[in-house]
Amino acid sequence: MSVAILGSLIRTALPGVGRWCLGYALLAAASTWVVVSGPRAGGITIVGASIATLSAVVLLVQGTRQFFGERAVWVAESAALVAICAAIVYFTWVSPNVDARGVLMSLGLIYGRLAVGTLALRHASRDGTRYACWLIAVAAGTGALVYVARIGAIVFGAAPSLSFVQPSPWNVALLGLAILTSPCVAIGMVMLAHDRLLGRMEKLATIDELTGALTRRAFIARAQVLLSQAREKGDPLSIAILDIDNFKAINDGFGHAVGDRILTHVASVVAGQLRSCDLFGRLGGEEFAILFAYAQKHDAATLTNTLRLAVERSSAEGVRCTLSAGVGKFVPADTLESAMVRADAALYVAKAAGRNRVIMTSDAEEGEARYLAESR
Incomplete structure (x- = not known):
């Protein structure tokens, strides 16, 4: 037996x-x-x-x-x-x-x-x-x-x-x-x-095998929990959406194997700079998200810029790459999705402005989100 x-x-x-x-x-x-x-x-x-x-x-x-x-x-x-x-x-x-x-x-x-x-x-x-x-x-x-x-x-x-x-x-x-x-x-x-x-x-269900970051589903699930806790306690919470600049050109020029190793390298550099209370997840492709606990928007932007500089100064496979990021904060009655949408929009502004930079969401956008939530 x-x-x-x-x-x-x-x-x-x-x-x-x-x-x-x-x-x-x-x-x-x-x-x-x-x-x-x-x-x-x-x-x-x-x-x-x-x-x-x-x-x-x-x-x-x-x-x-x-x-x-x-x-x-x-x-x-x-x-x-x-x-x-x-x-x-x-x-x-x-x-x-x-x-x-x-x-x-x-x-x-x-x-x-x-x-x-x-x-x-x-x-x-x-x-x-x-x-x-x-x-x-x-x-x-x-x-x-x-x-x-x-x-x-x-x-x-x-x-x-x-x-x-x-x-x-x-x-x-x-x-x-x-x-x-x-x-x-x-x-x-x-x-x-x-x-x-x-x-x-x-582990397979929660950790991205290539980068070691949380999978999209696991990141969203844990972020929802942190958001609920932050609302109950009144703690500040911010989010950043990051994207590797010109990653398609890296894949096309050096091959997908090199592209995978660069993804792993960038994720390792980012994870090594984060605080233990932060969440780091891979949303898909070369796009990542970070949930900054106990951080106002400006603090989160400073932390994200530190990550950007660390990636810019490092290299993998002889290739240097850069990050663009959009950073926003959660307003009262905000949902995870709405905050991510604003941060994602700020990311696209960063790319349109020349890449390799961090852009914060505007106070007007966050005020509008607060107004819409309160008027429902």
Whole structure:
């Protein structure tokens, strides 16, 4: 079940999912091998299934590290895996000892579960993943306690030496607890993967992939919220509409690939100059919008002019480009659309006046907008 569910997520190319799937596939293969071999499993089955199980544990730990953006492979961990596997070979063929094998396997399983659980807890504070991380941590911790109890039973002689599938109460209890905890860990991993996919989808819906600015829809939605808040509190709010000058000539002269990189460069320069409270969005093509929070029109114009100068002084692909902008403020009862229309009109005035400049909307236009809103 775990292999089938995790396998369906491989095509998403999420970090770590491939190792998770391979780890559970090895566990399934080892379990099937043991069951098919029956109670009289020979040395090859014991060693093969043990190595497959321990390798699966390491893969699950590595996959969890990789999922959370950490280095997947640890040299010490790999060396410990080789040492334990060599010891299992020794206690199977050279000096047969069922109890020693049981302790070694339990130690490997305890390490794997604690490592996965600790990684999950360390990243449980991330938004949207807390529940999944705690599910993994609790299930993995419970499984680790089971194997701690198994070691205690072996060391203190509380349970007899048992073969892999001997139908004893001890083996039934271990198997039952494994059935409860292992799938819970897998389910938690699937939940983490789905949370990560949801984050990707949300980012695609709100962030323009080329420029890193908000998409038009996301910008308008967030701007509406800021406008409502500004009205309630009486805070000033201004907007600027920006356009890269002669961008069509850049595309025609240097190609669309260069044009895309220039868009990315300009957006990066602009975003780097903005305050954390401002909104920056791409309206389409080479046109952008900025919502300046807590800013009067003249303040917004000054900030926009600073952006214009920063773009003018920078270059990308050996090409220097400039910006034109129109800036306006929100008047009482103004809508986002009406304010954007006025700022857009000021942008066209800036282009008609020779480009590479910032033009503010006139006080008369804003007074007319206020009058029309109040007369409705």
